[in-house]
Amino acid sequence: MKGLAPIRPTLVAAAAVLCTGLMIATPWFVPEGNLRLMIEIFAVFAFAQGWNFLAGYVGIMSFGQQLFIGLGAYSLFLASNWTGLNPFLILPLSFVFSAAFAAAITPFVFRLRDAYLAISIWVIAEVVRLFISQRDALGSVSGLPLVATREMARSVVATSTFYYAGALAIVSVFGLYYVSVSRLGLALAAVRDNEGTASAIGINVWWTRFFGFVLGSGFTGLAGAVYYMSVFHVEPGGAFDPNWMVVMLFIVIIGGVGTIEGPIIGTAVYFLFRAWFAGTGNLYLMLLGAAAVLVMLISPSGIWGIVKSRLGIDLLGARRASGLDAPTKKARTAS
Amino acid sequence: MSPVISVEGLTRRFGAITVADNLSFAVGSGECLGIIGPNGAGKTSVFNMLAGAVRPQAGRIVLDGRDITDASQHARTLMGLGRTYQVPQPFGLLTAYENVLAAATFSRRSRGGEAEVARSVLVRTGLAARADVPAGSLPLLDRKRLELARAIALKPRVLLLDEIAGGLTEAEVAQLVALIRALKPDLAIIWIEHVTHALSAVADRIVAINFGSRIAEGTPAEVMAHPAVLEVYMGTVLDVAPHG
Numbered sequence: 001m002k003g004l005a006p007i008r009p010t011l012v013a014a015a016a017v018l019c020t021g022l023m024i025a026t027p028w029f030v031p032e033g034n035l036r037l038m039i040e041i042f043a044v045f046a047f048a049q050g051w052n053f054l055a056g057y058v059g060i061m062s063f064g065q066q067l068f069i070g071l072g073a074y075s076l077f078l079a080s081n082w083t084g085l086n087p088f089l090i091l092p093l094s095f096v097f098s099a100a101f102a103a104a105i106t107p108f109v110f111r112l113r114d115a116y117l118a119i120s121i122w123v124i125a126e127v128v129r130l131f132i133s134q135r136d137a138l139g140s141v142s143g144l145p146l147v148a149t150r151e152m153a154r155s156v157v158a159t160s161t162f163y164y165a166g167a168l169a170i171v172s173v174f175g176l177y178y179v180s181v182s183r184l185g186l187a188l189a190a191v192r193d194n195e196g197t198a199s200a201i202g203i204n205v206w207w208t209r210f211f212g213f214v215l216g217s218g219f220t221g222l223a224g225a226v227y228y229m230s231v232f233h234v235e236p237g238g239a240f241d242p243n244w245m246v247v248m249l250f251i252v253i254i255g256g257v258g259t260i261e262g263p264i265i266g267t268a269v270y271f272l273f274r275a276w277f278a279g280t281g282n283l284y285l286m287l288l289g290a291a292a293v294l295v296m297l298i299s300p301s302g303i304w305g306i307v308k309s310r311l312g313i314d315l316l317g318a319r320r321a322s323g324l325d326a327p328t329k330k331a332r333t334a335s
Numbered sequence: 336m337s338p339v340i341s342v343e344g345l346t347r348r349f350g351a352i353t354v355a356d357n358l359s360f361a362v363g364s365g366e367c368l369g370i371i372g373p374n375g376a377g378k379t380s381v382f383n384m385l386a387g388a389v390r391p392q393a394g395r396i397v398l399d400g401r402d403i404t405d406a407s408q409h410a411r412t413l414m415g416l417g418r419t420y421q422v423p424q425p426f427g428l429l430t431a432y433e434n435v436l437a438a439a440t441f442s443r444r445s446r447g448g449e450a451e452v453a454r455s456v457l458v459r460t461g462l463a464a465r466a467d468v469p470a471g472s473l474p475l476l477d478r479k480r481l482e483l484a485r486a487i488a489l490k491p492r493v494l495l496l497d498e499i500a501g502g503l504t505e506a507e508v509a510q511l512v513a514l515i516r517a518l519k520p521d522l523a524i525i526w527i528e529h530v531t532h533a534l535s536a537v538a539d540r541i542v543a544i545n546f547g548s549r550i551a552e553g554t555p556a557e558v559m560a561h562p563a564v565l566e567v568y569m570g571t572v573l574d575v576a577p578h579g
């Protein structure tokens with residue numbers, strides 16, 4: 001892999017272009033029913049990468065990211081229903097609204113640390129869920145339909161939603177890659193690893209964490225809007241369901257936190273498990289739990305962590321090579 | 336010549352412990368001030384106050400004529416303060432190179448040349464062969480070298496060094512002394528060090544402190560021979576090794 005390091009930027013850019021091309025072509029080859037499954041897979045993958053970004057790249061552990069799934073979905077549904085505007089045109093609004101909400105709660109949640117911070121966001125998600133459940137104007141417990149899509153042709157809706165979901169998946173891989181190798185990515189990694197030292201080298205720690213949290217949460221909101229747009233209906237019990245958090249944790253932990261490749265594997269494992277065992281009721285949940293525990297015991301850095309250390313493959317890691325001639329080969333054979 | 340950094344009446348207590356008791360000193364460019372004193376005297380706490388990690392209860396810190404007593408840590412770094420930690424505090428998941436690169440990147444507002452700075456600093460501090468190893472898996476001595484490398488990569492005007500010579504061989508201490516001497520002409524250096532012969536080789540003046548108070552100040556030779564210093568260190572030696 002060492003030999004590929006100098007041309008990696010070119011390879012990644014080529015892969016991004018290729019994936020985008022495939023994504024654009026897909027609706028011509030894939031039947032509508034399968035498109036719907038792919039939308040779901042891409043949206044759930046984006047949820048997982050959003051959490052992975054916070055936990056593995058920014059260093060913020062939140063157990064309440066379902067808050068932003070719900071906020072993204074509700075902001076889109078309400079804005080479209082109230083104004084009658086095409087939801088596909090105003091979709092970016094759900095990013096803006098979720099990011100603004102994240103920004104508004106930071107002064108409170110950033111006072112808390114670790115487990116307290118993690119749980120505080122979950123508590124806020126519950127409060128928002130109850131708030132919506134009790135207001136008829138917001139659809140109360142039975143939720144809201146997406147009115148505007150009713151008059152559109154179903155195939156147009158499916159294709160448009162698919163493109164948004166595909167864009168989420170591409171950003172979840174390549175967007176995360178480009179952020180992680182950027183100047184911002186270096187600042188985030190420094191803050192994640194050691195806040196005191198990060199301050200001591202001139203990084204404004206508070207604003208760096210703020211920016212990371214707002215960016216990651218806004219992205220989760222956007223993915224939430226896409227997910228619920230594909231099912232045409234949102235209700236508070238589903239959109240703010242803590243089970244979303246369980247799914248994100250499962251995918252990221254089993255795949256490998258702080259890596260881009262890990263959640264790709266995790267998402268594949270999750271949907272395969274669901275396809276094979278969803279009919280088995282509680283056994284399915286126990287299998288998910290058992291698989292997560294097993295992977296954690298074998299490798300705390302997930303399945304991709306094993307691949308990386310055993311095979312020395314690092315496709316999309318954020319490593320910046322020094323270019324200094326280190327006796328790497330000698331050190332490897334010696335150890 | 337006006338000092339680059341000066342401290343007036345610095346005072347701080349943690350409960351019953353006094354770590355700084357009305358301390359004052361000033362260091363100019365091209366000058367090195369040594370600080371000695373027994374463990375727990377308050378030396379590291381003085382650095383924490385200079386760097387902005389701990390607030391003094393009284394006193395003033397002035398950098399380049401500007402009062403920085405209330406400035407944040409990162410602001411002080413951008414104004415030219417660079418420090419090492421006595422207990423290494425690297426970015427554990429980042430490589431040694433990335434640790435130093437981050438320091439070179441975020442400590443100045445202008446861009447360009449960061450990678451070159453990081454590489455040359457790693458070479459100067461003897462870490463070139465370890466450049467691509469994650470800092471968290473470096474042995475202690477290399478992590479201490481990385482502290483120095485990261486601080487140098489900040490290109491500071493004031494360099495705070497906290498016990499960087501401990502654990503080195505005689506040859507390595509000589510290399511370290513040569514490196515700090517080479518840096519010295521452009522910098523104000525404050526160096527806390529127990530390896531007194533290394534300190535004496537570089538420091539122009541030494542301050543000895545105990546319980547946060549200055550007990551002696553002068554040239555290295557004067558301070559090492561000062562009765563108050565001898566008493567403190569004799570006491571320490573007798574306490575630690577009564578049968579020695």
Ligand SMILES: Nc1ncnc2c1ncn2[C@@H]1O[C@H](COP(=O)(O)OP(=O)(O)O)[C@@H](O)[C@H]1O
Nearest residue numbers: 349352354372373374375376377378379380381
């Ligand atoms: N943040 C803190 N809170 C409470 N006590 C502290 C803190 N920092 C240092 N101390 C105490 O202050 C004393 C001086 O510590 P330090 O400055 O590290 O001494 P030195 O570097 O001279 O060995 C020690 O007794 C230490 O336990």
Ligand SMILES: [Mg+2]
Nearest residue numbers: 378379380421
């Ligand atoms: Mg100390």
